[in-house]
Amino acid sequence: MDAEDVAQIAESLRQALSAQPQRTRRVLDEFGWQDLLADEPKVAVSTLFTLAGELLTPGSMVDAVLVQAANDATLADDARVVLPPPGTQVPLSRRIDGQTVAVEGVVQTGDGAIVVPCLDAGGEYALVVCEPLRLLRRAPLDESAGWARVSALAPIRSVVSDWTAPDGDGGPAWGDMVAAGRRALAHELVGVGSTMLSMTIEHVNERVQFHRPLGSFQAVKHQLADVHLWQEIAVLSAEAAWEDCGTQSAALAKSAAIRFTRTARASCQQLLGGMGFTWEHDFHRYLRRALTLEPLLGGTFDLHGELGAALRSGKVGQTLIAL
Amino acid sequence: MTAPATMTTLPSTVEESRTAFRAWLVERHDELEQFRHSGGDITGVFVQLRLLQRMLFDAGWIRLGWPESLGGLGGRPILRSIVSEELAMAGYPPPFSFATQEVLGPAVAEFARPDFGAVVLPRLLRGDETWCQGFSEPGAGSDLASLRLKAVAVDGGWRVSGEKIWTSWAQFADRCVLLARTGSPDSAHRGISAFLLDMDTPGIKTSPLRSMNGDDEFCSLFFDDVLVPSDRLLGDVDGGWAVAMHVLAGERGAAAWQRQVWLRTRLSDLAAANDGVVGDGVIGEAFELLMGLRLLSRRTVRALSDGRPVGSTTSLDKLAMSTAEKFLFDSALAALGENIVYEDSGEAAAWRNDYLYSRASSIYGGAAEIQRNIIAERLLGMPR
Numbered sequence: 031m032d033a034e035d036v037a038q039i040a041e042s043l044r045q046a047l048s049a050q051p052q053r054t055r056r057v058l059d060e061f062g063w064q065d066l067l068a069d070e071p072k073v074a075v076s077t078l079f080t081l082a083g084e085l086l087t088p089g090s091m092v093d094a095v096l097v098q099a100a101n102d103a104t105l106a107d108d109a110r111v112v113l114p115p116p117g118t119q120v121p122l123s124r125r126i127d128g129q130t131v132a133v134e135g136v137v138q139t140g141d142g143a144i145v146v147p148c149l150d151a152g153g154e155y156a157l158v159v160c161e162p163l164r165l166l167r168r169a170p171l172d173e174s175a176g177w178a179r180v181s182a183l184a185p186i187r188s189v190v191s192d193w194t195a196p197d198g199d200g201g202p203a204w205g206d207m208v209a210a211g212r213r214a215l216a217h218e219l220v221g222v223g224s225t226m227l228s229m230t231i232e233h234v235n236e237r238v239q240f241h242r243p244l245g246s247f248q249a250v251k252h253q254l255a256d257v258h259l260w261q262e263i264a265v266l267s268a269e270a271a272w273e274d275c276g277t278q279s280a281a282l283a284k285s286a287a288i289r290f291t292r293t294a295r296a297s298c299q300q301l302l303g304g305m306g307f308t309w310e311h312d313f314h315r316y317l318r319r320a321l322t323l324e325p326l327l328g329g330t331f332d333l334h335g336e337l338g339a340a341l342r343s344g345k346v347g348q349t350l351i352a353l
Numbered sequence: 354m355t356a357p358a359t360m361t362t363l364p365s366t367v368e369e370s371r372t373a374f375r376a377w378l379v380e381r382h383d384e385l386e387q388f389r390h391s392g393g394d395i396t397g398v399f400v401q402l403r404l405l406q407r408m409l410f411d412a413g414w415i416r417l418g419w420p421e422s423l424g425g426l427g428g429r430p431i432l433r434s435i436v437s438e439e440l441a442m443a444g445y446p447p448p449f450s451f452a453t454q455e456v457l458g459p460a461v462a463e464f465a466r467p468d469f470g471a472v473v474l475p476r477l478l479r480g481d482e483t484w485c486q487g488f489s490e491p492g493a494g495s496d497l498a499s500l501r502l503k504a505v506a507v508d509g510g511w512r513v514s515g516e517k518i519w520t521s522w523a524q525f526a527d528r529c530v531l532l533a534r535t536g537s538p539d540s541a542h543r544g545i546s547a548f549l550l551d552m553d554t555p556g557i558k559t560s561p562l563r564s565m566n567g568d569d570e571f572c573s574l575f576f577d578d579v580l581v582p583s584d585r586l587l588g589d590v591d592g593g594w595a596v597a598m599h600v601l602a603g604e605r606g607a608a609a610w611q612r613q614v615w616l617r618t619r620l621s622d623l624a625a626a627n628d629g630v631v632g633d634g635v636i637g638e639a640f641e642l643l644m645g646l647r648l649l650s651r652r653t654v655r656a657l658s659d660g661r662p663v664g665s666t667t668s669l670d671k672l673a674m675s676t677a678e679k680f681l682f683d684s685a686l687a688a689l690g691e692n693i694v695y696e697d698s699g700e701a702a703a704w705r706n707d708y709l710y711s712r713a714s715s716i717y718g719g720a721a722e723i724q725r726n727i728i729a730e731r732l733l734g735m736p737r
Contacts, residue, residue: 258733335632335637337637342636350644
């Protein structure tokens with residue numbers, strides 16, 4: 031698939047999603063996005079998640095990406111995966127015994143089966159499917175993002191056997207799921223941050239104070255130049271994560287994406303001034319979404335720690351991102 | 354084109370070059386070991402690095418990616434970046450004029466009279482001569498277009514008078530790429546011409562300027578009615594700005610790629626320093642910043658190699674480089690400060706030097722403030 035095909039897919043997805051903003055899943059079903067995900071994961075993920083960030087589509091398709099990465103035919107396409115508590119990638123859910131799992135984390139609201147990555151008493155990773163759970167509805171910052179906290183004991187319905195990474199090292203596929211999820215979230219954060227930046231550029235170029243556009247002040251330019259620097263790096267990092275589909279490149283993509291949205295949140299908020307602080311202005315919706323997505327599957331603190339440890343232990347090839 | 358005796362076939366792709374050069378590094382390991390530690394006084398270092406360059410030239414590696422008409426072996430320019438990267442990863446220092454080659458070489462290759470270029474460029478590649486860059490002036494730093502050093506047309510050439518500053522290693526240089534005012538004083542970037550002149554021309558005085566890390570890298574150059582033959586003009590009369598932009602693109606292209614490779618080796622050093630005193634989080638953050646720089650730099654190197662224009666995007670590379678470099682050495686200072694500040698033995702001396710030098714990374718080659726202006730105005734379309 032060449033760049034033109036990808037651009038065409040992105041455009042028709044945009045039109046479809048914009049036409050029915052509240053019915054994302056249905057639109058994607060009609061679009062055949064799940065098939066695209068199976069055949070061309072990079073195209074499916076990079077187009078949809080960037081758009082999801084720009085359009086703030088309700089809910090999240092990250093579950094579909096995680097389920098695909100789990101690489102197990104018994105899992106339903108619409109299964110929901112319990113993510114570890116925001117900020118970390120390490121599952122906090124515990125498999126008590128053959129019948130029960132203590133579920134801790136965040137999960138999408140909805141009807142799909144609930145899949146729980148967890149650790150057993152011996153510290154071994156396991157992936158179990160559990161009975162429907164009562165979610166904690168505690169007025170999250172971004173209601174439309176669809177994430178709810180969960181903390182409950184649940185009966186186990188089935189266990190995914192042979193849950194190992196396809197590279198044959200026998201390790202759990204959780205690492206692959208985390209990397210896949212981070213790649214998707216990186217694209218989504220790029221979409222969120224890019225919209226914050228473009229709405230701010232528009233604002234400072236039009237808004238006149240002291241008889242000149244705000245955007246002509248160097249103090250304003252320099253802040254947005256920095257936001258753009260991190261935007262470019264985030265975009266390139268998200269794309270590059272597909273070159274080797276590896277653990278480190280996905281962590282780098284998520285880390286760069288967070289740096290971008292974190293800078294955009296601060297600078298764009300400041301430069302939008304009083305207008306950006308109102309409920310009417312769209313800015314707060316993007317701020318909410320950014321704050322919601324940034325810590326999923328590991329925030330800055332965890333990502334940097336992981337990357338540093340990987341570099342130290344020689345797990346990072348010197349030609350990662352090769353010429 | 355024919356491959357030198359040491360290359361059985363001429364590599365044409367990035368991967369072929371990488372594999373072949375790695376094999377050569379292994380094969381010549383014993384001979385190369387003398388270059389691994391380049392300490393001692395600066396004159397001795399230069400002599401050694403010239404030897405390394407000559408060895409790489411004779412084996413053909415430094416000629417990859419340069420046109421045959423200019424002493425090269427042909428192939429895409431991106432192959433040059435592979436050689437510098439592999440050299441650094443194997444733990445060898447870059448040959449002395451490596452950076453100069455990438456900064457000044459492409460512009461001279463593009464703008465010099467063909468017969469003149471065919472003479473001087475092979476000498477640069479072989480390490481027979483070194484070049485310096487006469488751009489900044491006491492009154493023209495980041496505002497380069499306001500430079501005042503004058504070149505007046507005379508019979509057979511130009512008479513040059515004025516002053517340059519921040520010229521790296523001019524005391525060792527055989528030639529200088531010089532920007533001079535050939536238009537009216539207020540002609541800004543429209544009235545500048547570029548020359549490649551010989552540093553032993555009568556009337557040039559070089560005076561080293563010690564920088565805060567203690568090196569005599571930078572020099573002041575004084576030109577007193579210096580005669581430059583007309584065939585030394587690069588490009589057109591009053592067309593020097595295009596040459597300057599070409600030089601800056603090289604500086605932010607392959608030369609920046611070399612620098613990020615070197616910064617990566619320093620990050621590994623930092624990770625290992627004092628039995629791992631620096632936390633994983635700090636190492637990871639520095640790594641993230643360096644990889645961001647690497648991505649931007651790769652984009653630029655690829656574009657330049659393919660002959661695509663890079664425009665103002667290299668200002669992003671420059672800003673990313675100073676940000677990553679300062680973060681890395683700030684982290685070194687935070688973790689190893691006791692040694693860096695109170696000792697200058699061995700490792701500590703190198704950290705101190707690199708920390709101090711990193712302070713200039715957001716100043717040289719166009720200050721970070723200028724880069725931010727360019728990014729905002731030309732890339733984001735904000736009003737001037």
